[in-house]
Amino acid sequence: MPVLELTGDLDNDFLVFHGKAAFxxxxxxxxxxxxxxxxxxxxxxxxxxxxxxxxxxxxxxxxxxxxxxxxxxxxxxxxxxxTFVPGMTAGLILLNTWDMVNAGIVDPSLNKAQYLTQKAMLDVCKEKKGSTGEIAKYWKKYKPVCHMWAAIFTFIYSLKKKIRPTDTPALVALAERYRDFGENHIFLRQGVSGPLITPGTCWRAPDDYTQPDVQMSVNPRADIEKKLESYKTEKGWQR
Structure with a gap:
């Protein structure tokens, strides 16, 4: 399992976190x-x-x-x-899965998470819709750091906060919570084997890195269901 070189030096840890997420x-x-x-x-x-x-x-x-x-x-x-758009795309796939599961959405799936991500990249990041192939490519490439991009997205767009070196411990803690979720969530549907993220493949914090308690939010179920209303009818997503 790859381990981030975090030492407790906030300035350096800030660079290590963002640098590894990007590259x-x-x-x-x-x-x-x-x-x-x-x-x-x-x-x-x-x-x-x-x-x-x-x-x-x-x-x-x-x-x-x-x-x-x-x-x-x-x-x-x-x-x-x-790297911002592809990284954020991977982070949003993990975030949207987190939201669906914790909000109680019926039959959550990776495909639905990718669909929601496509919508979010247009609505939040003002990014032109990516094809299903592009989204899948971004997910594959940035999956080892998707939890880090999920934490970055949460800070910037959910908490409306500019990330500073002093925020690094909370950023790392948030990423670790998302990683733990991804490595332990298995979609309960036919043809799916293994968790969303294969354990041991993501970059993680050192065991002795001090992490503060962080609050995890979930988008309301009604909001997610509304976004999924066109999922079955929109071309390219009927599965």
Whole structure:
């Protein structure tokens, strides 16, 4: 089971959480994301804005090496932003499954969760509807971090909160609750074997990482049922 390198340093843990969520399948980009943001933080701490172009500022050799070896923060941010829609899609599939199960929806399924996710990406993220194939592709790629994106989505859209380094413990705790649900939920329908998320495949927090208690919300059953009214009639979702 892959374990996140969380140490209790809020600034670093914030970067590790978001970096791994974004670049789950690309270790090089993950390292570059960490380095670029560490460089920015270090440069900001020097207070470069207080100096003129003629001033000489001393920096540690380790920081200098990072500056020389990592791409620009703008380039990394662009690559990070490209992961937002597919990552959020995977997170929403897990969230919509959580909502259906805990709200008591009759016959919840992965297909219904994907359908609800397609609607949400249009309504909440203003993202053009993805095809069923695209949604399935995003789910497959980001499933190992879907619980982390579910936590990110909850903070941004449900709690209406900008995530800061001080929120990292709560963010991690929320992600762990979603992971536990996904690894233990099995759809009770013909042809389905195993839980929504195969245990041991998701990135998780270290056993000794301190996690605060977090409140988990569930969308009202009536709201979910209303969104599912067109599920059986809309082209491509009759299953």
């Amino acid at each position: 789950v399948d690309n270790e090089i980009l993950y390292i570059q994301y960490l380095q670029a943001n560490i460089v920015k933080r270090s440069v900001d701490s020097v207070g470069v804005e207080n100096y003129t172009d003629d001033n000489i500022v001393g920096v540690p050799v380790t920081l200098l090496n990072r500056i020389l070896s990592c791409p620009s923060l703008e380039e990394i941010d662009n690559k990070f932003n490209q």
